[in-house]
Structures are given as structure tokens and as C-alpha cells.
Amino acid sequence: MSVNREAPLGVFDSGVGGLTVVREILKQLPNESIIYYGDTAHVPYGDRDPQELKGFAHNITDYLFAQGCKMVIIACNTSTSLAFEELKNNFPLPIIGVIDPGVNKALEITKNMQIGVIGTAATINSGAYQRKLLAQKPQVQVYAKACPTFVPLVERGALRGADTEGTISDSLHPFLEKEIDTLILGCTHYPFLQAFIAKVLGPETQIIDPAHETVRCASEKLRELNLLAQEGQPSYSYISSSEPEEFRKKGSVFLGRDLGIVKEVLL
Numbered sequence: 001m002s003v004n005r006e007a008p009l010g011v012f013d014s015g016v017g018g019l020t021v022v023r024e025i026l027k028q029l030p031n032e033s034i035i036y037y038g039d040t041a042h043v044p045y046g047d048r049d050p051q052e053l054k055g056f057a058h059n060i061t062d063y064l065f066a067q068g069c070k071m072v073i074i075a076c077n078t079s080t081s082l083a084f085e086e087l088k089n090n091f092p093l094p095i096i097g098v099i100d101p102g103v104n105k106a107l108e109i110t111k112n113m114q115i116g117v118i119g120t121a122a123t124i125n126s127g128a129y130q131r132k133l134l135a136q137k138p139q140v141q142v143y144a145k146a147c148p149t150f151v152p153l154v155e156r157g158a159l160r161g162a163d164t165e166g167t168i169s170d171s172l173h174p175f176l177e178k179e180i181d182t183l184i185l186g187c188t189h190y191p192f193l194q195a196f197i198a199k200v201l202g203p204e205t206q207i208i209d210p211a212h213e214t215v216r217c218a219s220e221k222l223r224e225l226n227l228l229a230q231e232g233q234p235s236y237s238y239i240s241s242s243e244p245e246e247f248r249k250k251g252s253v254f255l256g257r258d259l260g261i262v263k264e265v266l267l
Helices: 019-028 050-066 077-090 099-109 121-126 128-136 150-156 162-177 190-201 210-224 244-255
Strands: 009-013 034-038 071-074 114-119 141-146 182-186 206-208 236-240 262-264
Touching: 009 019, 009 050, 019 034, 019 210, 019 244, 034 050, 050 071, 050 077, 050 121, 071 077, 071 210, 077 099, 077 121, 077 128, 099 128, 099 182, 099 206, 099 210, 114 121, 114 128, 114 162, 121 128, 121 141, 128 141, 141 162, 150 162, 150 190, 162 190, 182 190, 182 210, 190 206, 236 244, 244 262
Parallel strands: 009 034, 009 071, 034 236, 114 141, 114 182, 182 206, 236 262
Antiparallel strands: none
């Protein structure tokens, strides 16, 4: 497939959480254009049927491919855990998921081989993180927990306050009885809550934000394929499957820049 190096990166998530990946692209790959799709009509993904979620991922990837994207980054742990291999096999462009980069970083920095993972119910129930961690280091102890209340907090913009801190503290309390020294944020929404998460777990627990590692992997792949954009004027397009104005307001706050006009496209 002949691809223009100036073609955009396609990024998708169930809602605004994947903007943590966009934030990293802006830092690490400032010359790259971006088309971001937030599936706000179907958020949260965590409790939905896996086959339905695979269908969403396929439809969104097909849409981004049709827009001429040179790479698709699945900025959603749930979609990565369920659909990554299928998407790689069905689309003729590089596809990057968020799970492998987080796993690799956690195994690199853990000192006691006690690793915690938090994510949506669908991600945790898929066992994707557990399998990948154990496949590389069979001696690792993995403590995985679904935190279904976290995504709605972020989607509502409830990033601070006593109620938010209380919800996070209650959800993470079981980890305080373990000896984890590393926690993987297995959902791209969760970095927006990282300050509270770190406060609950204390300074001895290192927190892995897979968004940073995912974009680093994407950068390496683009370089390998000679697809890095050259210096120029990147463009940014944001699309949501419902309530685009609400997406624009929250997304602008989260990214610290105005998203501009957000198109509504329901797939």
C-alpha cells in the first residue's frame, strides 16, 4: 500500500479517554496530523458484549482507513484486548494497541514482580494483561481489578473533589493489602485520575500510563516504515458518535487547547 507520509494518524476510543494518547502524540510526534474518533454514543464499553465491541472497533477502523489514515492507534484497552489481532489481520495498515507497551514497561521497572492492573470489566475479564505479563515473566504476581466507576467519572468531567477521591480510594483499597510496586492503568481514561490514584497507593507504587509507551511504539513503527511526517503544519480533526459539543467542551479542558468544531458521525 502506497501511503503519504503526511497522512494523518487515526486514533479511537470509547470516549474522551483516548485523548491521553493524543496528548502524548502532541508531545512526541508534533509534526503528525490526527483524526480522533470518540465513540461517545456507546460509552462506557466495559459492560458491553464482546462481540458488539469487536463490531464497534471494526467499524471505526474501517472509517479511519477510509479517511486515508496511515496508521491506527487503538487508544482503548477494551478494544485492544478484544479486537487487536482481528484488526491487524483485516486492515492493510499498521495498527498499534495500548496493552503490549504498558506490559513491557511494567516488567521493565518492577523490582518485586508484584504488578497491579486496573481497567474496565471487559478488559480485566478478557485476561489480556494477565496473559501477556505471565507469558513474558512466569514468576510475576498479577493482581487485576475492574474499576467500572472510573470511566463515568472521567466522562462526566469529575476529575477532582472529595466524592471522586472517595470512589477511587474505595476501589483501590484491596491493593493496599498487596505488595505491588507497579500499577498499570489499563484504561486510557484513568490517567486523568492519576493524581488521586497515586495519592491512594502512595509514593512506593510506580504508575504506568500506557499512553506514553504506546506513542513511543507508534513513533518507532513510523520511523521503521519511513512514514514519519516531515516538518509542516499538522491538522487535527475530532469526531464523536454523539453530543459533539459536549465532547468539545470536555476534550478542550482535558487537552488544554480548543478542539474546534467536533463532527458527529455515528457508525
